[in-house]
Amino acid sequence: VVGRYLSVQKLGGIFLSLCEVEVYGHPAAVSPDPPSATPAPVLTNVALGKNTGHSSAGWGGVSSRAVDGSQSGDFTAGTCFHSNRGDIKPWWAVDMGSPQEVHRVRIINRQDCCSGNLATITIAVSDVMPAPPLGQEISTTTAVCTYQAGPLTDAEYTFTCDTPVIGRFLSVQKQGGLFLALCEVEVYAQSATASPAPPSTPAPALSNVALGKNTGHSSAGWGGVSSRAVDGSQSGDFTAGTCFHSNRGDAKPWWAVDMGAAQEIHQVRIINRQDCCSENLATIKVAVSDVMPSPALGQEISTTTAVCTYQDGPLTDPEYIFTCDTPVVGRYLSVQKLGGRFLALCEVEAMGRPVQPVASGAGSFLDTCMLRI
Structure with a gap:
């Protein structure tokens, strides 16, 4: 028998008398106390001061501001x-x-203005840095921590993941609306071993494949030759000598650039004229093709080109970004106004990357894309 204490008891009578008791045995292991519950993990903010990325940044609000440690919700303080x-x-x-095992995410919302912009957001982690084309949703293969639908106007929110998610990169994406503003993002997690990303050859980064390239036009007036629209200037002032401008009598003016080789175009950025007549940028078609456009004066560019976008109404803002739902491929990119007085383009940036050209007789690349404003 095993135990620490030994007893002798008389179960009846007057007295019990024992002159010596010797107990012969050897030490024995006893059952240990049941193990205590696994302690809760110690979570720390693993985002503070780390490298960041974004789809776009306006008014100086770069992505690194959201991990600078500031607790201010005032955008004018320069920390959002x-x-x-x-x-x-x-x-x-x-x-x-x-790789980190993420349990919860704390977001400090903008408070000096427009706090309701924090709405319809998805918080997710992945093993690769997100890089969707502008206007596209981050891949659904990421592990979603939480999705929040309604407007979130409070000064701060702490979102606990439905179950802890593991990955190296954490993203916050707004699924629709005007702007996304994040004054601080804190990611509470512990180190974890995540499955390595499958090996793949990264796609070349996008660059402006129109800059400094040869150009063409249907007409040019007041010295506004087509090459001005790819000179790298960001000015919207025609008098500065950096804008293309069509001439009188050109009913369907067009501008085009030879990108030198077939390019996979993801987005096109146009800087509009601002010193005067910005509304002239209207009823335009942006397209790519495998041949330089050469329609007769007043005629529309051939419909066999791959149309990126058609925009009907006046566009008076300083700049516009056209993003393809799926990339379009071709060597020549054109912008044509389909009606009205003049076409003025102060800069055209074609964001793309090289592709293998189609062999002779194999046909042209055709696809469509839509406007993102």
């Missing part, structure tokens, strides 16, 4: 991230440096 115009599904992301 803010997306830019034309970004209809803005996102922000942080590289936590290594």
Whole structure:
């Protein structure tokens, strides 16, 4: 028998007398106390001061501001991230440096203005930095921590993941609306071993493949030759000598750039004329093709080109971004006004990357894309 105490008891009678009791045995292991519950993990803010990324940034509100440690909700204090115009599904992301098991996320909302912009957001983690084209949703293969639908106007929110999620990169994306502003994002997590991302060859980064390239036009007036629209200037002032301008008598003016080789175009940015007549940017078609456009004066560019977007109404803002739902491919990019007085383009940036050209006789690349404003 095993135990610490031994007893002798008389179960009846007057007295019990024992002159010596010797107990022969050897030490025995006893059952240990049941193990205590696993202690809760110690969580720390693994986002503070880390590298960040974003779909766009406006008014100086770069993504790094959201992990600078400031607790201020005042954008004018210079400590908040803010997306830019034309970004209809803005996102922000942080590289936590290594895979982390994320339990909760704390967000400090903008409070000096527009706090209701924090709405319809998805918080997710992944093993790669998000890089969707402008206006597109981050891949659904990321592990979603939480989705919040309604307007969130409070000064701060703490979101607890439905179940802890593991990944190296955490993103916050707004699924629709005007802007995304994040004054601070704190990610509470502990180190974890995540499954490595499958090996893949990263796609080349997008760059402005129109800058400094050869250009063409249907007409040019007042010295506004087509090459001015790819000179790199960001000015919207025609008098500065950096804008293309069509001439009188050109009923369907067009401008085009030879990008030198077939390019996979993801988005096109146009800087509009601002010193005068900005409304002239209207009823335009942006397209790519495998041949330089050469319609007769007053005629529309061939419909066999791959149309990126058609925009009917006047566009009076300083700039516009056109983003393709799926990339379009071609060597030549054109902008044509389909009716009205003049076409003025102060800068055209074609954001794309090189692709292998189609062999002779194989046909042209055709696809469609839509306007993102």
